[in-house]
Amino acid sequence: MFLGQAKDKVVELLAEGRFGEARELALRSRGAYPKQRALTEIWVAETLCRTGDDDTALAVLRDALDEGVWWWHELLAVNPPLRGLQGRPEFAEIVRRSEEHRDRAPRETTPIVFEPEGPPRGVLVPLHARADRHSGFARRWKPFSTAGFRVVVPQSSEVTTSDGDLGWIDEGLARAQVAELCADVADGLPLVLAGYSQGARFAAEWSMSGAVPGATGFIALCPPDHRMPEITEATRPSPCVVLTGEHDDDRPAAERFAAGLAERGFDVRLNVMADTGHTYPKDFGDRIHAALAHVCVSST
Template sequence: MRSDVTLRLLDRTLLTELLHAAVEDADPLEVMPPVEGPGGPDGWTPERRSAFVRFHESRSLAADPVETTFAIAVSGRVVGAARLCPVEKQAGTAEAGVWIGRSHRGVGVGGAVLELLLEQARAAGFTSVYVSTEPHNTAVRALLAGIGVDLVPDCPDGDALTARVDLTAEADVAQEARYRALDETVSRLYVEGRLGDALKAVQDEAPRIPRRRADTAHLAACLLTLTGRPEDALAELRTALADGAWWSPAILVDDDDLAAVRDLDGFAALLRESTARHASATGVPLPPVVRRPQGTPRGVLVVLHGADQDAALAAEQWAPAVDAGFVLVAVDSSQRSTPLYRSWPDTGVGIRDITAALAELDEADNSLPLLAAGFSAGARVAVLWALSDVAVRPSGFLALGPALTPAHLDGERRVRAAQRAVRGRILVGEQDDDVTPGVFDAHEVLTDAGADVTLETVPDLGHDIPADFARRLPVLLDSLLAARPRPAGR
């Protein structure tokens, strides 16, 4: 989102600036209702200027306002207006309205305004907002698509597109997108040594991501410590703890960035309380996300999310498997480092989560071929589950960017790889510095042991899912099923 776009609550001083922006850069009919009375010249006549002022004075500046209006500012200059008007007989619902001067259209201002306006609507207690835009407004359309909102024509012959934004549903999605963007920015600035800039980015964004309170507090605490402010770092963690946050003991005790905080009075008490909350919140399996194909399934594919992801995202990423005829079982890790950060540090607990998820399936699914798949940390567990000695295990695995090294492949797993000729397919981005070169060494260990495991590098890809994954996935699954070994325990 453009950082130079802001919304300022309209007052009489801003109304003068708003009128100037309208006269200089918009048509009267774009910014207010038609002026009643006999026809006259086009453009901003004295009558229309007076009507513009009266319009806002009677609606948002009245003693009992009809709606709330904001002046849109770009780098401090007023360029348009945005409004929220409660919809009659629809409690908690508002209609959004926006106009922007011609010279500021088509450059991302509209998308930024809409995002800010939805935040204002949430803060005002609205639960839904009606939004309209034009088909060519790609910024607004992209923003709505990003939070899962579909625009539809407001009438069969009309050009305008309309959508109802459910603020209670989209808030989590929007906050997650903000958090992902922040995490990426902070990681880049951290590597570049720009710790002050990274801290400012966290402090600016954290209030807009309340569901990630524990994670943003941890980021801020690390950066405060590294910039010579350990006391402020501890205060940040304690404030977040008071807000309900918690962290696993490993985060607080093993993170080198917090070393100076651990010597301060008050840290031990914080650690005790956080550890107690972590113990009561982690280790509880969640029901899996299950997707079934149309017709008779040809296999079961268990998919495991990456670190700081979840089963819902994994189900979306691996959805082409359902079209390929597989029952898709996306499993949430029960291991949490913060209230929302899930990963797979303990393989044994991960396999227990998988076993609990498989128990939720229909009995008929037990006779189907069983495969494992995953991304990053989840991919590592998929591989190690296939090489485990548990009763129910997959006959093959598909690992995307697995966080796997030879250290994970102990002697017993190497023996089982040779004995059962486990079949596996590994995809690694050519630019994936997160898991290379360790995964190449792990692949060599598996092939030397006799396992049928191939590794393919994907050009121009980092630690991510390939852009053409929907095309690749059915072919890879077919290769794992072809003349497959008899699955153990199935």
């Protein structure tokens, strides 16, 4: 069982109220994914918090930290399932020690590009989350090149876990990097910003604000509650799609965001994905193809 499959199963068990089974499955996963140790340990802690075992969650994080695992502080401090740990001195010490160990050496930022077989009809720029692998994230979006899109996948230069996952820590740097890349690859074509989790927030924010001037619209997959983009009088309406999981902690915020967009005159579609948490749905390809059709057709 891959880590993603274990996570999906735990979402299913929790939704059915089978908390003991969810807890045991999470605990059995410890040590099963050595190349994803940081992501595994924090997920186990999240699951334990969901089942009411905050003390064991703290022990899991502390033990992992003692063994060299670390996370960017936001992965711990801005994490809905871990909210119950906020205010506890032991948790504050874990956050402090973890950030102290963070690797701040910048990585290369070469984008991955997938060209369609014929002339592109548009450009799709998906933005990864705050703890992602560039190559794995890019593979998820590659199939949309068969629909005629030039798929350009940027990567952050900043590492957010001891696994080597990447995330957007310096938001000003991220915004400038993506805006410059989009200007270089657009070639006058419709340009769609998309993203997952943290990347979803940026896709929406930078499209609405004009930070990426050529953006036609955006696709936000599991946008997080934390710092959801503000919709103001200056916000420019554009076609967009917001997708959120039925069991996603951030679902209420995503629904409020979509409602606010509709009130401001955006041509927005809200898609609540059944039996899904804060993750990619099983029918990801079909949902994004439909989202691309909405954004591109509505903009013409």
